[in-house]
Amino acid sequence: MKVAKFGGSSLASAAQIRRVLEIVRADKRRKFIIVSAPGKRTSADTKVTDALIAYYKSCKAHDEQSIKSSQQWIIQRFKTIYDELGLTSDILSTITQNIIGLATLSQSNPFTYDTFLAAGENNNALLIADYFSSEGIHSRYIHPSDAGIFVSSDPGNARLLPEANEHIKYLNELDEVLIIPGFFGVTNENEVCTFSRGGSDITGSIIAAGVKAELYENFTDVDGIFAAHPGIVKAPVHVKELTYREMRELAYSGFSVLHDEALLPVFRAHVPLVIKNTNNPTHPGTKIVISRETKGAPVVGIASSSGFSSLYISKYLMNREIGFGRKVLSVLEKLAIRFEHMPTGIDDMSIIIRSRYLTPPVSKALIANLTESLHPDEAYINRDFSIITLVGEDMKEHIGVTAKATAALSKKGINIAMLSQGSSEVSVMFIVKEKDEREALRAIYSAFFD
Amino acid sequence: MKVAKFGGSSLASAAQIRRVLEIVRADKRRKFIIVSAPGKRTSADTKVTDALIAYYKSCKAHDEQSIKSSQQWIIQRFKTIYDELGLTSDILSTITQNIIGLATLSQSNPFTYDTFLAAGENNNALLIADYFSSEGIHSRYIHPSDAGIFVSSDPGNARLLPEANEHIKYLNELDEVLIIPGFFGVTNENEVCTFSRGGSDITGSIIAAGVKAELYENFTDVDGIFAAHPGIVKAPVHVKELTYREMRELAYSGFSVLHDEALLPVFRAHVPLVIKNTNNPTHPGTKIVISRETKGAPVVGIASSSGFSSLYISKYLMNREIGFGRKVLSVLEKLAIRFEHMPTGIDDMSIIIRSRYLTPPVSKALIANLTESLHPDEAYINRDFSIITLVGEDMKEHIGVTAKATAALSKKGINIAMLSQGSSEVSVMFIVKEKDEREALRAIYSAFFD
Numbered sequence: 001m002k003v004a005k006f007g008g009s010s011l012a013s014a015a016q017i018r019r020v021l022e023i024v025r026a027d028k029r030r031k032f033i034i035v036s037a038p039g040k041r042t043s044a045d046t047k048v049t050d051a052l053i054a055y056y057k058s059c060k061a062h063d064e065q066s067i068k069s070s071q072q073w074i075i076q077r078f079k080t081i082y083d084e085l086g087l088t089s090d091i092l093s094t095i096t097q098n099i100i101g102l103a104t105l106s107q108s109n110p111f112t113y114d115t116f117l118a119a120g121e122n123n124n125a126l127l128i129a130d131y132f133s134s135e136g137i138h139s140r141y142i143h144p145s146d147a148g149i150f151v152s153s154d155p156g157n158a159r160l161l162p163e164a165n166e167h168i169k170y171l172n173e174l175d176e177v178l179i180i181p182g183f184f185g186v187t188n189e190n191e192v193c194t195f196s197r198g199g200s201d202i203t204g205s206i207i208a209a210g211v212k213a214e215l216y217e218n219f220t221d222v223d224g225i226f227a228a229h230p231g232i233v234k235a236p237v238h239v240k241e242l243t244y245r246e247m248r249e250l251a252y253s254g255f256s257v258l259h260d261e262a263l264l265p266v267f268r269a270h271v272p273l274v275i276k277n278t279n280n281p282t283h284p285g286t287k288i289v290i291s292r293e294t295k296g297a298p299v300v301g302i303a304s305s306s307g308f309s310s311l312y313i314s315k316y317l318m319n320r321e322i323g324f325g326r327k328v329l330s331v332l333e334k335l336a337i338r339f340e341h342m343p344t345g346i347d348d349m350s351i352i353i354r355s356r357y358l359t360p361p362v363s364k365a366l367i368a369n370l371t372e373s374l375h376p377d378e379a380y381i382n383r384d385f386s387i388i389t390l391v392g393e394d395m396k397e398h399i400g401v402t403a404k405a406t407a408a409l410s411k412k413g414i415n416i417a418m419l420s421q422g423s424s425e426v427s428v429m430f431i432v433k434e435k436d437e438r439e440a441l442r443a444i445y446s447a448f449f450d
Numbered sequence: 451m452k453v454a455k456f457g458g459s460s461l462a463s464a465a466q467i468r469r470v471l472e473i474v475r476a477d478k479r480r481k482f483i484i485v486s487a488p489g490k491r492t493s494a495d496t497k498v499t500d501a502l503i504a505y506y507k508s509c510k511a512h513d514e515q516s517i518k519s520s521q522q523w524i525i526q527r528f529k530t531i532y533d534e535l536g537l538t539s540d541i542l543s544t545i546t547q548n549i550i551g552l553a554t555l556s557q558s559n560p561f562t563y564d565t566f567l568a569a570g571e572n573n574n575a576l577l578i579a580d581y582f583s584s585e586g587i588h589s590r591y592i593h594p595s596d597a598g599i600f601v602s603s604d605p606g607n608a609r610l611l612p613e614a615n616e617h618i619k620y621l622n623e624l625d626e627v628l629i630i631p632g633f634f635g636v637t638n639e640n641e642v643c644t645f646s647r648g649g650s651d652i653t654g655s656i657i658a659a660g661v662k663a664e665l666y667e668n669f670t671d672v673d674g675i676f677a678a679h680p681g682i683v684k685a686p687v688h689v690k691e692l693t694y695r696e697m698r699e700l701a702y703s704g705f706s707v708l709h710d711e712a713l714l715p716v717f718r719a720h721v722p723l724v725i726k727n728t729n730n731p732t733h734p735g736t737k738i739v740i741s742r743e744t745k746g747a748p749v750v751g752i753a754s755s756s757g758f759s760s761l762y763i764s765k766y767l768m769n770r771e772i773g774f775g776r777k778v779l780s781v782l783e784k785l786a787i788r789f790e791h792m793p794t795g796i797d798d799m800s801i802i803i804r805s806r807y808l809t810p811p812v813s814k815a816l817i818a819n820l821t822e823s824l825h826p827d828e829a830y831i832n833r834d835f836s837i838i839t840l841v842g843e844d845m846k847e848h849i850g851v852t853a854k855a856t857a858a859l860s861k862k863g864i865n866i867a868m869l870s871q872g873s874s875e876v877s878v879m880f881i882v883k884e885k886d887e888r889e890a891l892r893a894i895y896s897a898f899f900d
Binding site: 244245248249252260264267312314316317319320341342343344345346347348349350396399400402403404406407409410413414415416417418419420421422423424425426427429431 | 694695698699702710714717762764766767769770791792793794795796797798799800846849850852853854856857859860863864865866867868869870871872873874875876877879881
């Protein structure tokens, strides 16, 4: 059995929902369908979820006029889809009541905001289940409370409770196609509680892991993953298969794909995942697997990400001072600065930090604190760096990967501020000045893929 | 004024000591002369210090016969030099009494061993001062207690006490050439206490810092430092000038030169140091300075060192586990394992450890402890690695240093297990398999110097 998750753009209009129907119909194994809230139809459109946020704010401000207009906009959004799908059932009145009912929720309940947010997915699932049934699919809407998605009581940051999987697996015993709204679970007190970033992706992953699916299909609006950012590299090659480790390195290093939390449940349950395109469903997409056969090409993808700074600290005989590194880390901790990498030399170290943490007052405090507690010879911050990461499981067996990449950068006159190979078996990291990022990415891509 | 320190091989025979006299005579500014114990005259010879160790053991064992033969050997050693120098003074009877007197020291005194060891330097200083005077040099033997070398009461590991510098600076007021034995100081209880590794070099550095010398001349039996190990690279280029940072990187990475503790006092006092050859005193040697003008060549030296292992640990989503790195370090600490580098990836890290720490039982305990406390996906040790370090102050400004080195290795088919550039501003570190070390060093040397 397969779990198929459809994103907001795949469900933004009746035309899109008809495609989804065809996709579900095309494979009997697609039994668990996870749906998002309707997304944008055009770039100028508003997402239903954003409209629900505005609606919540109006309620909080007791602004009757804007409450009304929010309700009308949202209901009309669902009605348009309902009409275009040619539905005649009473599901629209259920949806209408649900939307209007939100305004009566207590503003002092910490889960009220989550309940507003989740209404996009929840009502879309109701609508789609109704449409599927009308088209002769033996299907059924399942609320997360009936699906067994029991979560912790952390509004906006729900975590699956360990006992949930015991409940989720019983979904296998239902013989209908199950339409499950993404993005939220229910607490032990039966409150709606949403997941953090990557909402519906997380629900799909949790269900796929819980029912031990043969495959988790994540339908988006692209044919999967490309070896480099198509906005920087012209027509980069498509990636057929990636391991979870490779996927995570790429995601961490700048690829906008599935969020960590969405990967973890399927990774742990050893369920493979495929990223597919709703608008091009016969394309094989990109499959994410536990392990793969590597076939000679050491690099599968090259990611880049800007907005980093480097904190440089040097002190003669640093490596004889026991606990020096630990003291540096406690200064960072005290100032609530997270760091990404901390490669150490003998008498100096460079700490890579996301620049957003280093506001002028924090930077000043950081240098002052380090100076006071460690008396370094030098301590300063360099800004405007980008990280370029070459990813591939087979990299460590290949002689010359780094030579090829460094030669490509050198030929373009791009200085490598930092380079780390071998701390990770699946990636090599280059740090360059932000101004060189795009050219560096193109040069390295060209060296490996052209 | 200059401080000149002469090593054991520079003082092993009358012929060598005559050279030392000429060197001192050649420059009036050489006012502080630090001497070692007589070293080996041929490779089959015994150092006086080693003979003193045997003498100490005989005393401890109350072995009268071997006590006698030790005393005779040591006294004869000094007598040979005395005779060859043509001396006629009563210094030989003083030395004879000193050597015989050692046998009467209490074996329960924790400083007795140090007093035996220091007798090589101390009596050699007496002999040389006597010879210098006989040759018309206005000179004087100074015992460390008169020089102000006051140290902590740590037998075999003396540290200079902070108040010592106040005393040492008064040496400037004496107008003779001062002959000071290296390798030891005196405690507040007036006990002889020796320094750790690099003994006489440390004394020279302490005196140079204390008297604020214009230069600390460290006389050895080589013309200074070469850009790579002459035993591996054929006729490597001579290095004229190095900064203290460069020197330390090279020393740490495998160059057998001055020990850290010998560098620190002169570094702190901003006294430059020169390594010169007693047997070729007109050669300018290698100067160690606080800062230098870099003139285009980014790499000044390439060091290599074997005997390293890599502990690899991977765990999916490692970087979301707060304190993962800290926990790894505490496992290492519990097992008393020191580590050299700990570059981290996203979901994996490699920790570089000297192989001598990783005996089979320790390795087993390490993996077992890591597995139990951190549940990694993988944790294993790879052995037989060497570290190759490229050193140069001007490296970070140079595009293509790493490209050149990696290309050289790639061309020879040598795999780079790990590479770190930019954590230190003055070095780039490559880790290769031990079997590739010599060829890697030659390839990189050739790329930068041929």
